Amino acid sequence: MTDNQDRITIRRPDDWHVHLRDGAMLAAVAHFTARQFARAIVMPNLSPPVTSAASAAAYRDRIIAALPEGADFTPLMTCYLTDDADADDIASGHAAGIYTAAKLYPANATTNSAHGVTDVTHIMPVLERMQTIGMPLLVHGEVTDGEIDIFDREAVFIDRVLEKLIRDLPGLKIVFEHITTEQAVQFVDSAGPNIGATITPHHLHINRNAMFAGGIRPHAYCLPVAKRERHRLALRKAATSGSASYFLGTDSAPHEIAAKQSACGCAGIFNAPYALESYAAVFAEENALARLEGFASEHGPDFYGLPLNEGRVTLERIDGSIPDQIESSGSTLVPFHAGSALPWRLAAD
Ligand code: DOR
Ligand code: ZN
Numbered sequence: 001m002t003d004n005q006d007r008i009t010i011r012r013p014d015d016w017h018v019h020l021r022d023g024a025m026l027a028a029v030a031h032f033t034a035r036q037f038a039r040a041i042v043m044p045n046l047s048p049p050v051t052s053a054a055s056a057a058a059y060r061d062r063i064i065a066a067l068p069e070g071a072d073f074t075p076l077m078t079c080y081l082t083d084d085a086d087a088d089d090i091a092s093g094h095a096a097g098i099y100t101a102a103k104l105y106p107a108n109a110t111t112n113s114a115h116g117v118t119d120v121t122h123i124m125p126v127l128e129r130m131q132t133i134g135m136p137l138l139v140h141g142e143v144t145d146g147e148i149d150i151f152d153r154e155a156v157f158i159d160r161v162l163e164k165l166i167r168d169l170p171g172l173k174i175v176f177e178h179i180t181t182e183q184a185v186q187f188v189d190s191a192g193p194n195i196g197a198t199i200t201p202h203h204l205h206i207n208r209n210a211m212f213a214g215g216i217r218p219h220a221y222c223l224p225v226a227k228r229e230r231h232r233l234a235l236r237k238a239a240t241s242g243s244a245s246y247f248l249g250t251d252s253a254p255h256e257i258a259a260k261q262s263a264c265g266c267a268g269i270f271n272a273p274y275a276l277e278s279y280a281a282v283f284a285e286e287n288a289l290a291r292l293e294g295f296a297s298e299h300g301p302d303f304y305g306l307p308l309n310e311g312r313v314t315l316e317r318i319d320g321s322i323p324d325q326i327e328s329s330g331s332t333l334v335p336f337h338a339g340s341a342l343p344w345r346l347a348a349d
Contacts, residue, residue, distance in 0.1 A: 005289065005317075006316060006317035007314060007315070007316050007317070008280070008289055008292065008314070008315050009312050009313070009314045009315075010292060010293035010296060010297055010312065010313060010315075011293055011297040011298065011308055011309055011310075011311070011312060012037070012038040012297060012309035012310070012311040012312060012313050013036070013037055013038070013248060013276065013296035013297040013309075013313070014037050014038055014039040014040060014041075014248070014296075014297065014300050014301065014309065015033060015036070015037040015039075015040040015041070015248060015249060015250050015252070015272075015275065016040070016041045016175070016198050016247055016248060016249040016300045016304075017040075017041055017043065017138070017175075017177055017178060017198045017200075017249030017250065017251050018033055018040045018041065018042060018043065018249075018250055018251070018252050018272065019042075019043045019045070019111075019251070019252060019253040019254065019268065020033065020040070020042050020043075020063055020075070021046070021254060022046050022059070022062065024329060024330055024331060025254060025256075025331055026062065026063065026066045027066050027329040028254070028328040028329040028330065028331035028333065029252075029254050029270070029272060029328065029331075029333070030063060030066040030067055031066075031067065031068050031071070031328075032252075032272035032273045032328075033073070033250075033252065033272045034067050034068065034071040034072075034073035035071075035346075036272065036275055036276050036313075036346065037073065037275075038072065038073065038074065038309040038311065039073070039074045039075070039076055039306075039309070040073070040074075040075060040076065041076045041078060041100060041101065041138070041249070042059075042060075042063065042075045042076065042077055042078060043078060043103060044056070044059075044077070044078045044079060044080035044103055045080060045103075045105065045110070045111055045112040045113060046059070046112065047112050048115075049080035049082075049112060049115050050077070050078070050079065050080050051079065051080050051082055051085070051115070052079075052089060052093075053079070053089055053090075053092065053093030053096065053098045053099060056077040056078070056079060056093060056098050056099060057077075057098050059077065060075050060077050060098070063075045072311070076100040076101075077098055077099055077100060078099065078100060078101050078102060078103045078138060079093060079099050079101075079102040079103065080102075080103055080105065080115070080116075081102050081103060081104050081105070081116070081117055081123055081126065082115050082116065082117065083117055083118055083119075083122040083123065084122075085102075085123055085126045086126075087125050087126045087128075087129040090102060090126060090129065090130070090135070091129050091130075091133055091135075094133060094135045095133070099135070100135075100136070100304065101135060101136040101137065101138050101175070101304075102126070102130060102135065102136075102137055102138065103137075103138045103139075103140070104116070104117055104120070104123075104137060104138065104139045104140065105117065105140045106118075106140060106142065106143065106144045106157075107144060108144050109140050109142050109144050109223065110140060110142075110223040110267055111223075111253065111266060111267060111268060113140070116140075120161055120165060124168075127165075127169055127172060128169065130172060131169050131171045131172040134173065134305070135173075136173040136174065136175055136303075136304060137172055137173065137174045137175070138174075138175045138177055139162070139174060139175065139176055139177055140177055140178075140223075141154050141157045141158065141161075141162060141176050141177065141179070141184070141224075142154050142157050142223070142224050143156045143157045143160060143161070150225055151208070151225065151227055151228075153224065154179070154180055154181050154183070154184060154224050155181055155183040155184075158183055158184065158187050162174075162176070162187065163187075166191060166194075166195065170192075170194070171194065172194065173194050173195075173196075173303070174194065174195050174196070175195075175196045175197065175198060175249075175303070176188060176195065176196070176197040176198075177197070177198050177249060177251070178198055178199070178200050178203065178224060178249060178251045179197045179198070179199060179203075179235065179238075180203050180224045180225070180226065180227050180231060180235070181227055181231045181234070182230060182231050182234035184197065185197075185234045185235065185237075185238045188238070188245050188246070189238075189243070189245070191245075193244075193245075195245065196244075196245050196246070196247060196299070196300075196303045197238075197245060197246055197247075198246075198247055198248065198249025198251070199235055199238065199239045199246055199247075199248070199249065200222075200249065200250055200251045200269075200271070201250060201271050201275055201278035201279050201282070201336065202220075202222060202226070202251075202269045202271060202278075202336055203226060203232065203235050204232065204235055204236050204239060204278075204279070204282045205232075205278065205281075205282065205336075205337075206220055206226050206232070207226050207227065207228060207229045207231070207232045208225060208226045208227055208228060209229075210226060211225070211226065218260045218261050218262070218265040219260060219269065219334045219336075219338065220269070221260075221265060221267055221268075221269075222251065222253065222267050222268050222269045223267040223268075236282060236286055237286075239279075239282070239283075239295055240282070240283055240286040240288035240291055240295070241291070242288075242291045242294055243299075244294070244298075244299045244302060244303070245299070246295060246299060247295060247296075247299040247300035247303065248275075248279065248295055248296045248300060249300075250271050250272060250275045251268075251269070251271075252269070252270055252271045252272035252275065253267070253268025253269060253270065254268065254270040254272070254331075254333050255268050255270070255333075256331055256332065256333070257325065257332045257333065257334055258332075260334065269336050270333050270334065270335055270336060271335065271336035271337075272335075273326060273335050274322055274335060274336070274337060274342060276296070276313070276315060276344075276346050277315065277320075277342045277344040277345060277346060278336060278337060278342060279292065279295070279296060280292060280315050280344040281342050281343055281344055283295075284317075284343070284344070297309065313346060313347070314346075314347040315344045315345065315346055315347065316344065316345050316347050317343055317344055318343070318344070318345045319341055319342075319343050320341060320342060320343075320344075320345050321339075321340070321341045322335055322336075322337040322338055322339065322340055322341065322342060323335065323338065323339075324338050324339045325338065
């Protein structure tokens with residue numbers, strides 16, 4: 001396989017980190033993810049958050065109802081951990097096949113995280129149970145201490161929280177979500193096979209300058225924020241290395257255009273419509289197209305202990321422009337790469 005090739009066929013991929021929202025926004029975005037991916041880990045930061053197995057099952061039903069007729073897509077549900085999370089409810093939700101994993105949002109770290117965990121020590125009994133039953137913990141890895149510079153919050157989280165967590169619970173499977181720093185790459189590379197990490201397309205494409213290119217750019221703002229160029233390069237190296245520790249997680253996080261273009265705009269980049277094309281561009285630029293399948297379709301299921309998908313998808317090297325805006329079910333959304341071009345297209349089924 002060479003990287004001048006103009007077609008690549010890979011096993012159908014999964015998205016190990018997505019925000020599908022609820023109500024009108026769910027109707028507007030679900031089909032984009034279902035077109036690109038066979039399964040997705042659906043984040044539970046709704047308002048109110050998904051904190052019980054019953055609410056996760058009801059949310060799963062709403063997602064399935066929002067899919068286009070005949071869509072072949074499985075939402076994998078997560079539990080939003082709070083200080084008073086109940087180990088029994090979480091374990092029984094996992095045993096019943098409702099929960100695939102549980103998500104740790106440090107309180108106030110990001111969108112709808114006010115109910116998140118104020119201190120990991122409060123949920124140790126839950127984490128011990130998750131370790132016992134083999135249920136993965138998904139971590140938004142940023143400290144929320146206002147004294148810590150926003151660009152340092154991930155690195156400080158590693159030092160203050162993650163290092164100790166993996167010492168105390170060496171058997172707990174942890175996904176360090178949407179990593180953005182070379183410190184995170186070093187941490188994952190030196191940890192054992194119980195630690196994985198997702199990497200978004202946007203953190204592979206943009207560095208922090210993108211938020212300020214000629215003016216303030218709300219559509220390049222997400223959390224964790226993009227960092228310096230050297231961090232982006234470390235992420236590209238990790239994603240394209242072939243290491244089984246890294247897998248695809250878009251963190252596609254749609255917000256209405258008015259909520260982004262505001263005096264206090266929401267964090268989140270909506271990349272679902274062209275996510276695979278966006279990743280393929282990076283892998284091709286890094287001469288690593290042969291490793292796209294591992295990252296997109298194999299490392300994630302292997303980490304989660306789930307079967308690989310049977311279908312295949314084809315990407316073709318065709319220059320295509322990305323629209324400035326997408327209108328869908330009454331919502332107006334600005335996609336990642338809006339107004340520019342990507343050299344790949346997912347072939348129609
Ligand atoms: O940019 C982000 N948006 N980061 C997150 O952690 C949450 C997400 C959202 O839900 O909007
Ligand atoms: Zn997210």
